[in-house]
Amino acid sequence: MPRAGYFISVEGIDGCGKTTQIRLLVERLAAMGLPTLLAQEPGGTAIGRRIRSVLLDARNHGIEPMTELLLFFASRAQNVAEVIRPALDAGQVVVCDRFTDASVAYQGYGRGLGSAAVQQLSEVACGDLQPDLTLWLDIEPAAALARVGERESGRSAGRDRMESEALEFFLRVRDGYAQMHADQPQRIRRVVAEGSVSEVFGRVLAAALPALSERGLVARSD
Ligand code: TYD
Numbered sequence: 001m002p003r004a005g006y007f008i009s010v011e012g013i014d015g016c017g018k019t020t021q022i023r024l025l026v027e028r029l030a031a032m033g034l035p036t037l038l039a040q041e042p043g044g045t046a047i048g049r050r051i052r053s054v055l056l057d058a059r060n061h062g063i064e065p066m067t068e069l070l071l072f073f074a075s076r077a078q079n080v081a082e083v084i085r086p087a088l089d090a091g092q093v094v095v096c097d098r099f100t101d102a103s104v105a106y107q108g109y110g111r112g113l114g115s116a117a118v119q120q121l122s123e124v125a126c127g128d129l130q131p132d133l134t135l136w137l138d139i140e141p142a143a144a145l146a147r148v149g150e151r152e153s154g155r156s157a158g159r160d161r162m163e164s165e166a167l168e169f170f171l172r173v174r175d176g177y178a179q180m181h182a183d184q185p186q187r188i189r190r191v192v193a194e195g196s197v198s199e200v201f202g203r204v205l206a207a208a209l210p211a212l213s214e215r216g217l218v219a220r221s222d
């Protein structure tokens with residue numbers, strides 16, 4: 001049975017420009033009159049924010065890959081139950097800053113846990129919930145890391161635990177996204193994330209609006 005709402009996730013490696021593009025997308029959808037909710041992973045709930053701080057604390061370098069994976073899913077299970085499912089049931093468009101594909105890419109490919117383990121956990125933690133549409137902001141890992149470095153200089157706290165990973169890690173994460181895109185091209189749309197903010201946003205809209213109009217959520221001329 002089709003859901004009442006519509007579930008969009010936005011993915012990509014650290015430094016791909018996701019936060020800016022998500023903000024613009026949520027603003028545009030709201031301006032088009034769609035009831036839109038922004039959800040965030042890891043985090044998104046009070047419990048999730050506490051889990052997030054454990055995950056990203058640079059002092060926690062001893063976290064085992066499996067512990068890391070389970071913590072991301074602990075945050076996600078809470079987010080799904082408390083925020084995402086209720087919003088979808090109420091007919092809202094949910095734009096989620098990362099979802100299970102991030103665990104496949106980062107823990108499955110990046111940490112080498114494999115995608116099968118992640119899929120099994122997904123079924124346990126999220127049931128059959130998966131995004132209707134995923135926008136993968138694709139950028140060269142070296143360019144993305146340069147952006148993370150620029151961002152870092154404007155922050156007092158320095159890089160978080162995940163951002164401190166080496167280029168090889170992000171190359172594997174990107175391979176993970178590329179493989180998922182190849183396997184599920186209908187759901188996972190690749191958006192080239194190089195260029196100006198407005199160029200990238202044009203591509204985000206070009207990927208998202210046809211999918212929304214197919215569902216009858218926006219008019220074709222939008
Ligand atoms: P995010 O908040 O999206 O970071 P940013 O906005 O700085 O890009 O995600 C935090 C980090 O957690 C990021 O490095 C990606 C990582 N992550 C995983 O490794 N697995 C996951 O399942 C999720 C949701 C995030």
